Amino acid sequence: MDLDAMKSSGKRELDWVNTLFITLTPVIAVFGTAWYAWNYGVTWLELANFALMFSLTGMGVTAGYHRYFAHLTYDCSKPLQLFYLVFGAAAIENSVLNWASDHRYHHRYVDKDEDPYDILKGGLYAHMGWIFYKDTRAVHQKYKNVPDLLKNPMIVWQDKYYLPLVLVVSFVLPTLIGLAQGRPMGGLLWGGFLRIVIVHHMTFFVNSIAHLWGTRPYSTDNTARDNWLLGPFTFGEGYHNFHHAFQADYRNGIKWYQFDVTKWWLHAMKWMGLVSRLKKTPDSLILAARLEVEVRSVEEKLVAAGAPERMLPKVRFRLEAGRTRLETAMAQYNHAKLEYRRMKRQWSVDMRRQWRAKMDEYKVEFHQAHERWQDTMKAMNRIPHPSAQGLLTFTAIVDIFKAKLF
Template sequence: MEKFPSTTDGTGQVPQVPQKLHITEVPTTIHNWHKKLNWLGIILTVLIPLYGMIEASRTPLRYETAIWSIIYYFCTGTGITAGYHRLWSHRSYNASVPLKVYLALVGAGAGEGSVRWWAKNHRAHHRHTDTDKDPYSVNKGLAYSHMGWLVNKQNPKRIGQTEITDLRNDAVVMWQHQNYVILMLCMVLLLPTAVSGLGWNDWKGGFVYAGILRMFFVHQATFCVNSLAHWLGDQPYEDRDSPRDHLVTALIALGEGYHNFHHEFPSDYRNAVRWFQYDPTKWLIWTWCQLGLASDLKRFPSDEIQKCQILQQQKHLDQEKEKHNWGRPIAELPAIEWDEYTQAKSQGRLLVVVAGVVHDVTQFIDEHPGGRQLLASGIGKDATEMFYGGVYNHSRAAHIRLEELRVAVIRGGCEVEVRKKVHNDQGL
């Protein structure tokens, strides 16, 4: 007997062990559909909020609880925007340890996963925007980018890989990641409930409104950045990918709605560069800097930002320009000799040369604003000086009209006629 089982298939070759397919790669059937759902995501984003809405229908909303819910909404919301997003995902500024701890705690109160998990996915989103490696690509549908990616299981092998060494080396990030479940329960439910209960004896109101429903609204605001910000608005900096700028998304997501700017300049601590644009997260980070809690606020040079805008505007202008007839491109025109051009007049062809380009004015001569006779005086000659101010300094519209009439170029350029005259004068 063999002491150990053979590792070959009898031919000396090690047999290939078939890899187990991920559930997302298996066809959906009546027996496995439930295995394709991310039940943790469903519980957090669908079932618990649904329960909160049912309880809200039979729980009076007290004034104090409403105020507290709004305050805690901004605290946990900026935990995501200023903490998870701009600090840890993009390193757009440095934060002191106390500020990091605060952001890690209120970020946990948003109920959107740990910093490490959230930032890893977000970096993949930026690196692989609108591709299959984008965890919440809008190309898979608006609903998918909003919540579908959370309620359905994803194949981790298909999500783009990103570098997160800095996150692993951050003590606050790893502390939060390792203790996330207990921190989430405390910050999502226990803290808002305790504040309402101990503060004005509204335990249930705090649990329902400041806890569950407040988390639901923070979720939806964040999800809008993944979906709405890739669907609604303008693209003033770049239009190769889907991110867009829009005030509505900015109002919903605490300033994160200027998403076209953000994807073009991701390490800028701002999402909005104009003073009047709504970006409370930017103002909050700036305030922390004044208080000594934050430092090294990164800003892209305004000149680089303006260059991107100019190039994008030029791209739109070029696209509009292509919709119009600008005449046959000079590079595609046939080249003719000067003698061929001058002989065309005797053949009854109405040709005029301006700057070395031959134009057929047959259909235009009777429409010429200066009269037929003036235009006819340039036929068979070099009318460059006449066109460029010798007789009349023609308008831009005239230049455009002239481009539509070009039919050939003079081989050697207009200087041919001048050169021939000089040679004749010199007896050459």
């Protein structure tokens, strides 16, 4: 059973190889690179070496290990899979089999003892501490949750040759790039050690910071958070609340302004014909999740502020009305968009004009419903903490509701 497989048997043994690697590489990366730069300067090739290795291995982890192998959020061509396997290995975060298995357990048992990087065991533990311990699970038990990956011969090959791959791609390759300028040590430090450490901690941040600080717009059932600041530092994996709510979606940042470079990479790969069928959660489901969280938070706030019992059903009724109006408006608008796209070629110019006008109408209705909803939320967010004046403020809120809602 999965649960039995995940439970560690008694005292946990330290994994010395992992512990030394994770603690010594930052020392070499920081002091080694600083010493080398101080004595021999920095060349453009060293910076390019770092940037190139950083981008390729980082993308190997986020677009490859995470969004493809662990979550299968799109269809991926064989050459691109090979690229992910080779450069993902060079990030030195274990083979795909291991990584994806741990990650699927993380999603399944998030915030529970069986979660490999359970945030409730502490921020530092979730960040890197969990790697210091030996995995006591038998491989056949651990890999029960990755049967699909075990069937892929390329993945099995990567698991078997993981160490030689690490050696060649993570260390020899950047050294050779440095050698082109007669500075192999510079190549090894910039494109090897410094890059490894930065990619490591960027990945680790998703398990620590993205479960500690940020907002929870899509689900409050677990600790995962959206943290916009983390976006640029994690190839776009900072929108972790959305990701935990909709793990089959190829995106993490769904708004155009949310920094999700992995999503943009996948758009480029699709354009080049290397990936297909990027899975997207329907807008209506995303909206429903958001509204559910917002309604729940208003109710919790009212209860915490000691609102009178009889007021709750009234507020609930208003919120439900707003929610229905907004969801209907979105469904109508989406349906019209679909229909318009489907029938565009068959219709006459007049028909098209009529439908365009209808679509615009639905769009306006959706935006109005959305604005109203946001106004309600703003009004509700002005609820103070329980205080002597609390009840007076409630009357004001009810007035706001009466005046302009739905």
